[in-house]
Amino acid sequence: MLFVSRPHLCSAFSRETEQGIGHYARARRVERAKTMLVGCCSVAQVVTRLGWTHCSTFSQAFKQSPGVSPIEWRNSNSQ
Structure with missing residues (x-):
């Protein structure tokens, strides 16, 4: 869809952000999980x-x- 190869995309992403795509995606998911945990979602729901x-x-x-x-984390941030 971006008309570039996967290696080229990964290299460009790493060069611009100084982290790999997988690391970036995992970090965003963890940030979203933090929000959900404070919002009273159970771990299983997250x-x-x-x-x-x-x-x-x-x-x-x-x-x-x-x-x-x-x-x-939820217990220390839900007050």
Whole structure:
């Protein structure tokens, strides 16, 4: 659709943002998950709505960013 090869797109994206497309997409999903968790969605709902296949995969990806589990993050940010 963009009329460029995948390697060219990945290279250009990395050059402009200093991160890979996969890393960028995962970071955006985690940011969306944070919003959903504060909005009273359960972890299972977040996993389903954002397209993760397993809760454990989501928890691992989430924990890499803020350094805490999704439940710990929600509990500390829902006041």
